[in-house]
Amino acid sequence: MKIRISANSIRVRLSKSEVEKLSTKGLLEDKTSFGTTYFSYAVERKAGIKALSANYRENKITLSVPETLVTGWPENTVVGFDAHQAVSETETLYLLLEKDFKCLDNTLEDQSDNFENPKKVC
Template identity: 45%
Template sequence: MKIRIKGNSIRMRITQTEVSQLCKTGYIEEKTQFPQNTFTYALSSMADAPELTANFEQNKITLVLPSQIIEGWENNKKIGFSNSIFLNDKNKLSLLVEKDFTCLDDRGEDESDNYPNPKLQH
């Protein structure tokens, strides 16, 4: 799982194995260790979640997806899910969860579990 944060935007990309695990168990997470603390980011599905939303508590970002929207996601062509949450100060938090595709250019990363890039398909 990869996370990208820029301003009020959070994007998580997940591999084939992670999509499958999320669909089966309803939860996946990654941790980044620092000398003083550990940063955790996670995806969770909940039956009562009305839409894609986010929580940040105890150094952990959790994006929560409604269970019904991820049913069968590992077997269909749906790329991902997005939502914008309007904040009290009239700003918004943009959320995106998507399948991780192989890159068009070699970046030296292990992409063996990524989805085939549709732009490379014949």
């Protein structure tokens, strides 16, 4: 799971196995250690909600995804989902959850579990 935070936006990319796990098990979690403390993040499948939502509690960001969106996601061609969540009267938080594609350029990162890039030339 890759997470990118910039100002009021959170972008999460998931590998093939992570999309499958979210669809079947309903929860993905990871953390980054800072020695005496850590920052953690999770994506959870949730029934009864209509749009992506996020919360931040006890050093953990949790992105909740409607169960209806995750059903069938590993097999279909839907790249991802997004939403704007109101956080105050004047601010919103942009949320984006998407499949992680293989890079088209050279990279040293292991991409064996990423989705095939739809822009790949065959």
